[in-house]
Amino acid sequence: MKYMLTYDLMETIRNTNQWMGATARAFAAYPAMSMTTNPMVEWIGAWGEVAERSFARMVAKPDWGIPNVTTEDGKDHSVRIMKLVEKPFGDLIHFKVPGRTPRKRRVLLVAPMSGHYATLLRKTVISLLPDCEVFITDWHNARDIPVSAGKFDVEDYTLYLMDFMKHLGSDLHVIAVCQPVPLALAATAYLAELDPAAQPRTLTLIGGPVDPEANHTDVTDFGRSVTMGQLEETMIQQVGFKHPGVGRMVYPGLLQLASFISMNADTHMTAFQNQILKVAKGEAADHDKHNMFYDEYLAVMDMTAEFYLSTVERIFKGRDIARNDFVVDGHKVDIGKITTVAVKIVEGEDDDISAPGQCLAALDLLTGLPASKKAQHLERGAGHYGIFAGSSWRNNIRPLVLKFIDENSPAAPAKLKRKPANQNTAA
Template sequence: MRYMLSYDLMESLRNTNQWIGATARAFGAYPAMAMTANPMIEWMKAWGEVTERSFARMVAKPDWDIPTVTTEDGRDHPVRVMKLVERPFGDLIHFKVPGRAPRKRRVLLVAPMSGHYATLLRKTVISLLPDCEVFVTDWHNARDIPVSAGKFDVEDYTLYLMEFLRHLGPDTHVIAVCQPVPLALAATAYLAELDPGAQPRSLTLIGGPVDPEANHTDVTDFGRTVTMGQLEETMIQRVGFKYDGVGRMVYPGLLQLASFISMNAGTHAQAFQDQILRVAKGEAAEHDKHNTFYDEYLAVMDMTAEFYLSTVERIFKGREIARNDFVVDGHKVDFSKITTVAVNVVEGEDDDISAPGQCLAALDLLTGLPQSKKASHLERGAGHYGIFAGKSWRNNIRPLVLDFIDANSPEEPKTRKKRADKAPHVDTKTARAPGDDAESLPI
């Protein structure tokens, strides 16, 4: 029972802070306050506005809000989000552009289940839509899933990916971002044995912990030092009465958010101080840079307890993927069975969540894959966020990924044929894009 009470206590504290912010904003907005001519009134109002917005975002699922896409006919076409496969813990969605001829590149973006919604990849989706048919794994918030839906751990995640890949067919190119990288690799290896015809054409693995011991970070150090008993005792709570998932054991999104912020507390504190100052001066806007980033960053979701604990125990502590000893549904996955799927690894030099080397370890596991089908890229100066949604992604990484996809497609699009002929099959080093700092905040 105490797990449920602590969950409701956290939600009560969040709700209280939201209410205090709303009260301060409303109080400072009274016309009578203008008679005081006291600058503290404007400061209080600004503090209240930023505080109310911030705590309200923590329980809101962001919209995809994908803009229109301009096609060859010069017209702007709306983008429709369509569910292709619906499951209790996640859906396969398609960003369909009505009136546009289907693109030859079919890309499945595997979104992380690490505290944020799949909408964290919104910029990635927008950047790919003009050239690709884009599909995304849209994971659900565990607090909204009834206990009757059962469990969901790393094996279930892998089986979901296999089902999605079977649905999309063999002409699919997978881009896995961060946490799902090792599981996307496992799903492909399992398909290579079980259903070779359902394998994707290529795998692009971006900043994921295939071997956490390859290069230590604060995340891996935490995983190595804490015991599973400590994690279960301090991180796991039971969903309270407010949500459909009442009684389900979860790693709450609010606790995850506290961990995210603590990694760069000074940076975040300064960002909010600056925003309060801008609001007080009348320089802030509804969709300014701060609000655009933090509306997404603060929106967190609960993870099932079994998924979080099995990730720490099997991926980080046991290194089952790195040791080629991962079992799914009673079957030991063998990464050497991947012999036809081209694999591209992308890492950021300044990635403090999945440091360089952790993702690159995937290529060493693929002993059955020809060297010509392996590629890697280290983005100089880029942080975790920048390698899939920042300027480094847009200016440097995205073109390389599209070239890699074209080089491993049965028919290359004519518009990119020349560039595809020069697709990277060896390690590449690219200079940092100017101004990438602002888009490389850790997630």
């Protein structure tokens, strides 16, 4: 499948479905169609509206859409998105709130590079903005990056994180979500050796595969059941002439989306059937629950082939992080070198992507870190999405993370400093 033809074929299918949706919607909107009472016309128009929007979203990067922030002066302040560091494969951005006193908590959100844009963490950003200065890793769509920019694999990702942490300084609290959890752990450990002063104060790891073998899921089972040759042959394609990254080998976003949907095909089918019915009845809205979710879920980005393949081979199959045998730029990183950074693990009881135990394995690797600087929390009844963006995050996990940050900050009250870091550990 490693040809431009297959890449362009998928885009052609997507584009054709978008056109068919637009055509059906326009057909049903003709005034002459109102002369008949046939409900099929409404159904055609409703299907067209849902289809056009859905297939159009697959190639559009979502807007951040961050609302104004109300501060202690009672005024609403707009949020400016500022690029602090620009790199070929990703930027470090700051959600700056002009006119308000800078917050003491400085948080770097490490977004996944797993098919969706960093905007997947929009709700996480919004929830943290009132209390924190928020920064995030904003990864680029691989199809828009020229081949001349070179490769980008798990080692490059780790080096990017180290550069971002160095730029922001040591008075920093890092929160890594899902896929980058093991790489954020490795980046911190490497900094502990090369530049200890650049380490963050805390590292919160949320639902990531530090040790995929700790608790199997469909994701880990798939990683074990296929060979690297099979993955390279069936998942990797070459970007076509339409994009700046022409010729680059990638794991296409559209192919990733097909995999995402196949995992819960019945659920997605029911959701779209219900939405078509609502549109036909005039009950749907531009920003209703369905559209808000799928506008983000369907927006996918290509991943460089080397990043995808090295993630499967080194994180899932070889378990390099779990075995403390991860090499970056020719140097073996020792997780045990982390001795001062407080680490908190957050997992969801019902997480079917990174099951409980996979992220918790990080604590066993931190052999040089005192027990008082280790913490863990298992959120009962929460799935993967809920532990960083849902009600579980807002109501339970977010307050615990902020408390953990305060307990391990130099300006924390004495009574908080005396508490062990695992005070919030769930039984």
